[in-house]
Every structure is written in C-alpha cells, then in structure tokens.
Amino acid sequence: MTPFDQERLETIVREAEEAQSDPSFWDDQKAALEVVNRYKAAKGTLEDYLDVKRGSAELSEILATLDPDDSEMLELIESEEKELSEKVERLRTALLFRGEYDSLNCTLEIHPGAGGTEAQDWADMLLRMYSRWAEKHGFSWQVLSYEPGEEAGLKSVSVKVSGYNAYGMLRGEKGVHRLVRISPFDSSARRHTSFASVNVVPEFGKVSDVVIDPKDLRVDTFRSGGAGGQNVNKVSSAVRITHIPTGIVVQCEIERSQVMNKATCMEMLSDRLMQRKIEERDQKLRSIVGEQKNIEWGSQIRSYVFCPYTLVKDNRTSHETSDVSGVMDGDLDGFIYSYLEKESKDASSKA
Numbered sequence: 460m461t462p463f464d465q466e467r468l469e470t471i472v473r474e475a476e477e478a479q480s481d482p483s484f485w486d487d488q489k490a491a492l493e494v495v496n497r498y499k500a501a502k503g504t505l506e507d508y509l510d511v512k513r514g515s516a517e518l519s520e521i522l523a524t525l526d527p528d529d530s531e532m533l534e535l536i537e538s539e540e541k542e543l544s545e546k547v548e549r550l551r552t553a554l555l556f557r558g559e560y561d562s563l564n565c566t567l568e569i570h571p572g573a574g575g576t577e578a579q580d581w582a583d584m585l586l587r588m589y590s591r592w593a594e595k596h597g598f599s600w601q602v603l604s605y606e607p608g609e610e611a612g613l614k615s616v617s618v619k620v621s622g623y624n625a626y627g628m629l630r631g632e633k634g635v636h637r638l639v640r641i642s643p644f645d646s647s648a649r650r651h652t653s654f655a656s657v658n659v660v661p662e663f664g665k666v667s668d669v670v671i672d673p674k675d676l677r678v679d680t681f682r683s684g685g686a687g688g689q690n691v692n693k694v695s696s697a698v699r700i701t702h703i704p705t706g707i708v709v710q711c712e713i714e715r716s717q718v719m720n721k722a723t724c725m726e727m728l729s730d731r732l733m734q735r736k737i738e739e740r741d742q743k744l745r746s747i748v749g750e751q752k753n754i755e756w757g758s759q760i761r762s763y764v765f766c767p768y769t770l771v772k773d774n775r776t777s778h779e780t781s782d783v784s785g786v787m788d789g790d791l792d793g794f795i796y797s798y799l800e801k802e803s804k805d806a807s808s809k810a
Contacts, residue, residue, distance in 0.1 A: 464557070465508065471501040493621065497562060500623040504553045507546040514543045555799040561627030564662040566603070566727060567618045572635070572654030579612030581638045581653040584787065586616055589632075591789030598622035603723060604697075604710040611644070617710065617727070619662070626661045631798035632791075633659045634760030641766050650766055654759065660730050667733040671725070677701040678721065683712035700724045707731050761794065763787075776801045 475498035478484060485491050518539060525532060556562065569585050571578035593600045599621035606614040620629065635656050642651040663669075683697040697712035698720040709727040711720040763783065764770045771786045771794075772779035778797035780786065786794075 468501045468505040471497060472505060496623045507549050511543055511546050514539060555803055556624050556627040558627060560661040562624055563626045564621040565626035565629055566660045567620055567629060568658040569616050570656050574653050576608060576610045576644050577642055577651050578653045578655060579608035579614060582655040583612040585636060585655055588787050588789055592791045593620055595789050598625055604712050628795055629659045631795060632657050637759035637762045639764045660734050663730050663733045667729050669729050669732045669736060675703050677703060680717055696720060698724050700728055702728055
C-alpha cells in the first residue's frame, strides 16, 4: 500500500455510493449504517487530501508573487495555512490506519489473571474504561457475554465494538494490563498488584475464508447469567460453542432467541479461527493479532498505578500520564495514537 492510498479511498466511496442507491439498502439497517459510516470517513479523508493538494499548490503560486507589504493578502495566507494545517493533521492520523483490517469492527475480550476478587474487579474496571472510551468516540457497544465474579467484578466478558476503524483503534490494546492500588477488599489496606488480559479480534465478516465443519463443534445451551435482562434468564437461550480441534470457546447470551445467539457465536468463532489462520499462515502479520503473553508479572503492556503515586505508563512506547482518573474514564487516545505512531515508524524503518 502506498503512503496515501487515494485509489483505495475512491473505491470505498464509489462502492458505498452504489450500495446506497440500491432500493433495498436500508432493509438491513445494521449493515447499512456500517456502510454509511465507512463512506463518511473515507470521503472526508479523500476530500481533505484533495483540498491539501490543491491548497498547497495555490499557496505556492501566491507566495511566489507575494508583495511583503500586502497585509490583507498576508492575513488571507495565514488563515489558509491554518486551515491546511488542520487538514494535514487529520490526514496524518488517517495514515495510521493502513492495516488491511483496521477499518473493521472488532470483539473486545477481557479476562482477569490470578488473584480472585481483586483481579476480577480490575477486569471490570477495564470494561468500564473501554466502554467510556467507545462512548466518547461514538462507537456502538454491545455486550455479547458476561460472566460475573463471585464477590465482585467479572470472570470474563466479550463485547462487540462497531464503527469505522474500531479494530484499528483498539488493536494495540491487546495484552496484559497491570494495576497497583490499595485493595478495597483487604481489611488491612495493603497494596495489591493485579493483572487482566485484553484480546481484540477483527470482525472479518465477508473477508473471512474460514470453513467450519459442524462435526468439529460442541454446542452447549444454558440460562444467561449476565446483564441481558430478566427475560433471557427464564429459558436456556445462551449458547456456548467449543471448536474441538483448536479448543477455542465462544459464548453469546444477549438475545432471547437461542438461534440468534448461536448465529452470533458462529460469527465470533469464524473471526477467531481467521485470526488463528493469519498467525499460522504468515508470521509477518503478527502485528494484526498482537503477541500472546501470560497474565503475570513482567508481561504487561501497560501499568496503572493508583498508589503510592498516580501514573499510567505504556511499556512499549513510554507514553505516560499522572491523570489516572481521566484514563479510567476513557481518555485513552494518547496511548492509542502513541502506539500506532511507534508501529508506523517501526514499519517505515524496516521498509
């Protein structure tokens, strides 16, 4: 892919315009909204690029014949330069999302490490942090499965995050997250260290070429124990599917219908198997799925320290902030973009 793939953006815009002209376009509102969001983002980036290209050429021509004493023209140039700078900054950000799967929706999974209630509470805190981040960015947030902790927090959770570049934004979050704080569950008020792992899987959808043999599946149904509402708990509508050859397990309990939950599980399983296939097929695509690590000391990608001082620091980029409250309230962009910028620089240096 070229540093700026104008042809790709033009293709996205053209195909989206053609899709929207179809009379049946809005029959599937969920799919239609995804097309519209992808169209708006691609069209906006393309327009910024063309405006910057055209504006830069015009400014160059004006500067070549500019009278230094023409104050009115100088003010105009300054205004134009400011507007172009803003568009260039938006383009710079857009260039960070050049991965083949960056534009896709994704599934975010969180699992606590060893440590019982303390770790389970930390996993629940991370869930809230990402939900607030998604809300700030206008991403759709749908809990697919939720297993509560015995006393507090959660044992596992899977969430679908939908929106243009959802996977591109969140892919750098995969890894182990470490918390240091005075435990609210310790009567002696001692400092504890907890770990939780985050996994991010692209929603491959139509780009997936995975074929699943039904004979390789074990399907279990059970009553939902999550936050899906009282009606889902009356019948065994929740579904868990185990892919026997790989041991991959997916679960969904959001719908009243067992059939719909099973369909969602099959989509999740297809995504996980596609992710695994990419890893096995081409190790150079390791950046897509991140690096698997144990949920323990020394393997964390980021540390969150609440006590004896306040600091959140990313071990990969060294980006840090003392605003722990802001981070836990969803202010993650500094960490997200510093990771993407480092990744982009590393890729350029290897090219």
